[in-house]
Amino acid sequence: MTKLLIVEDNAFNRDMLGRRLQKRGFDLCYAETGEAALDVVPREMPDLILMDIGLGSGIDGLETTRRLKAVPQTAAIPVIALTAHALATDRERSLDAGCVDYDTKPVDLTRLLAKIEAAFKSTGTSKA
Amino acid sequence: MSNFDMQYLSVPLTETYQPELVLLSLTVIFFASFTALTLAGRIESSSGQTRMGWLLGAAIALGGGIWSMHFVAMLAFDMDMPVRYAPGLTVISFLVAIVVVAFGLLLVAFRPGEVYSLPVAGIIAGLGVSAMHYTGMAAMQMGATIQWDAKLVALSVLIGIAASAAALWLSFNSRTPGAKLGASALMTVAVAGMHYTGMAAASYIPAHGALAPTEGASSEILAVAVASASFVILFLALLAAMFDQTLAKRAQAEALRLRNMNEKLEGMVAERTIELLKAKHVAERASTAKTDFLASMSHELRTPLNAVIGYSEILMEEAEERDDGSARGDLEKIHTAGKHILALINDILDLSKIEAGKMDVAVERVQLKDLIDDSLTVCRRLLEDNNNHCTVEHRSRVTHLDTDATKLRQAVINLLGNAAKFTKNGEVSIETCSVRRDEADWIEIAVRDTGIGIAPEFQADIFEDFHRGDSNTARHHGGTGLGLALSRRLVRLLGGDITLVSASGKGAIFTIAVPAQIQNAVAS
Numbered sequence: 016m017t018k019l020l021i022v023e024d025n026a027f028n029r030d031m032l033g034r035r036l037q038k039r040g041f042d043l044c045y046a047e048t049g050e051a052a053l054d055v056v057p058r059e060m061p062d063l064i065l066m067d068i069g070l071g072s073g074i075d076g077l078e079t080t081r082r083l084k085a086v087p088q089t090a091a092i093p094v095i096a097l098t099a100h101a102l103a104t105d106r107e108r109s110l111d112a113g114c115v116d117y118d119t120k121p122v123d124l125t126r127l128l129a130k131i132e133a134a135f136k137s138t139g140t141s142k143a
Numbered sequence: 144m145s146n147f148d149m150q151y152l153s154v155p156l157t158e159t160y161q162p163e164l165v166l167l168s169l170t171v172i173f174f175a176s177f178t179a180l181t182l183a184g185r186i187e188s189s190s191g192q193t194r195m196g197w198l199l200g201a202a203i204a205l206g207g208g209i210w211s212m213h214f215v216a217m218l219a220f221d222m223d224m225p226v227r228y229a230p231g232l233t234v235i236s237f238l239v240a241i242v243v244v245a246f247g248l249l250l251v252a253f254r255p256g257e258v259y260s261l262p263v264a265g266i267i268a269g270l271g272v273s274a275m276h277y278t279g280m281a282a283m284q285m286g287a288t289i290q291w292d293a294k295l296v297a298l299s300v301l302i303g304i305a306a307s308a309a310a311l312w313l314s315f316n317s318r319t320p321g322a323k324l325g326a327s328a329l330m331t332v333a334v335a336g337m338h339y340t341g342m343a344a345a346s347y348i349p350a351h352g353a354l355a356p357t358e359g360a361s362s363e364i365l366a367v368a369v370a371s372a373s374f375v376i377l378f379l380a381l382l383a384a385m386f387d388q389t390l391a392k393r394a395q396a397e398a399l400r401l402r403n404m405n406e407k408l409e410g411m412v413a414e415r416t417i418e419l420l421k422a423k424h425v426a427e428r429a430s431t432a433k434t435d436f437l438a439s440m441s442h443e444l445r446t447p448l449n450a451v452i453g454y455s456e457i458l459m460e461e462a463e464e465r466d467d468g469s470a471r472g473d474l475e476k477i478h479t480a481g482k483h484i485l486a487l488i489n490d491i492l493d494l495s496k497i498e499a500g501k502m503d504v505a506v507e508r509v510q511l512k513d514l515i516d517d518s519l520t521v522c523r524r525l526l527e528d529n530n531n532h533c534t535v536e537h538r539s540r541v542t543h544l545d546t547d548a549t550k551l552r553q554a555v556i557n558l559l560g561n562a563a564k565f566t567k568n569g570e571v572s573i574e575t576c577s578v579r580r581d582e583a584d585w586i587e588i589a590v591r592d593t594g595i596g597i598a599p600e601f602q603a604d605i606f607e608d609f610h611r612g613d614s615n616t617a618r619h620h621g622g623t624g625l626g627l628a629l630s631r632r633l634v635r636l637l638g639g640d641i642t643l644v645s646a647s648g649k650g651a652i653f654t655i656a657v658p659a660q661i662q663n664a665v666a667s
Binding site: 025027028031032034035038069099120121122124 | 441442445446447448449450452453454456457460481485
């Protein structure tokens with residue numbers, strides 16, 4: 016089963032997105048902060064990470080992504096940035112940090128699923 | 144014949160002048176001339192009765208002055224014989240002087256443009272002075288007859304005419320105080336010159352057996368008359384001077400008022416400029432603050448909105464699984480409302496960014512066909528919901544654009560979305576074509592529908608913020624009312640524009656025209 020990691024500080028969003036993705040057959044794991052994500056990823060080794068950029072405390076999603084990309088073990092895991100910011104610069108900053116794609120919240124599930132699929136295709140890491 | 148008689152018969156009488164009285168006569172005429180010219184100066188700038196008043200005043204001043212001058216000069220004249228003056232002729236001589244001067248002034252002042260008026264006025268004034276003089280002479284009653292030297296008489300008249308003309312010319316051609324003094328001097332020369340030349344023309348031969356005159360006004364009465372005339376002149380002069388002073392004061396006050404007002408205005412302008420600069424600064428800061436506020440607001444609003452939309456979607460899915468139609472309907476309403484708020488937030492954020500000049504244009508190469516296909520994909524659902532048939536026709540010979548594809552796509556999506564929303568069971572078509580304009584390639588993307596159309600009265604405002612044709616349309620079809628405003632701003636940001644062709648009930652064609660290469664357009 017394809018395993019997704021959701022890095023999201025907001026409990027509502029985490030729960031909601033998780034439930035909907037679970038329904039569609041994904042295996043889910045969660046991290047509330049960037050630091051937690053750095054701890055969880057090597058342990059769980061998800062197939063893809065949905066990374067919230069604006070995390071409440073500690074390092075933000077971009078920094079978390081950069082650190083994951085800097086470690087060979089986790090560098091190949093595709094990261095899709097999710098942000099409530101709708102500024103064009105967020106997209107560039109996300110891609111610069113090593114994200115494979117970018118999406119804005121609220122999540123349009125159909126669109127997000129398409130992006131997840133595309134991410135697997137482009138990186139060839141899909142187990143699905 | 145006695146010795147006394149012989150003396151009277153053979154020798155003209157000795158004529159002498161009292162110098163101080165001669166000087167007085169000159170002073171009188173100079174003063175009168177100055178007064179008359181001052182008064183005459185007012186004729187031009189006044190009208191109606193006032194004008195006639197000034198003219199009459201000038202005539203009385205000059206005429207009276209001439210008359211006074213004459214008789215003061217006669218008092219200065221001394222011969223060994225008592226002289227009296229016939230009252231009738233004396234008065235006539237006074238009137239003659241005034242009337243003739245008035246006539247001369249009338250001619251010059253009221254017909255200033257005519258060439259002949261000045262010489263004619265000069266002749267009239269000169270003749271007037273002469274007429275007065277010789278009338279005055281005729282008023283003399285004494286035991287002697289006067290013999291005239293014709294040449295000197297003619298000379299006296301000529302002097303009167305020439306000097307009068309010169310004086311009139313000067314007074315009407317220059318308004319400076321110097322010119323007025325000069326004109327007064329010339330007038331003095333005219334009158335006094337005429338008088339004393341005229342006097343020189345006369346020789347007084349004692350009449351045989353003539354008696355000293357007993358009738359007529361004596362020198363004393365004459366003196367009173369002269370004093371009275373001088374008093375009138377003085378009064379007129381005083382009047383003119385007072386008027387001058389009032390005028391000068393008024394002019395000075397007006398000048399002061401204007402200067403004060405000017406200074407005040409300058410002060411106000413400077414003050415206002417500073418205020419405006421301050422206001423501009425405040426406004427600019429406020430604008431930046433507004434954009435920052437909107438950016439953070441949009442973030443803060445999106446997070447809870449995310450939950451509202453997401454959970455309503457989950458519940459909708461679950462309701463569907465349970466086949467619970469009523470719950471699904473209500474959840475759909477929550478979902479739609481949430482989406483609407485989201486659209487509003489997005490549009491407002493975009494608009495404010497454009498207005499704050501914070502919308503960057505990121506140029507990338509994009510295939511026109513891909514851009515249209517992407518837009519259609521986004522709108523596919525909306526088009527199908529209203530059972531619209533959709534066609535695409537690419538006629539553009541230019542296949543790709545170098546522009547901000549995201550912004551252009553957003554504009555196309557907005558137009559397509561509108562077409563889909565306002566058309567039911569109809570046709571929505573997209574046509575692309577390319578045109579040469581100002582030596583550059585332009586792409587035109589026309590979105591055509593067979594929907595409700597836009598009445599002419601709404602077309603002008605349709606691109607304004609929060610404008611949605613008539614309010615019924617707005618209620619019925621929803622939307623933020625910002626889509627077209629935003630689309631036009633986006634397209635203008637790319638150097639192009641959006642135009643509209645429509646009629647009520649006959650569908651609409653919105654056409655986006657943008658330069659294919661954004662740099663070229665910006666450079667030109």
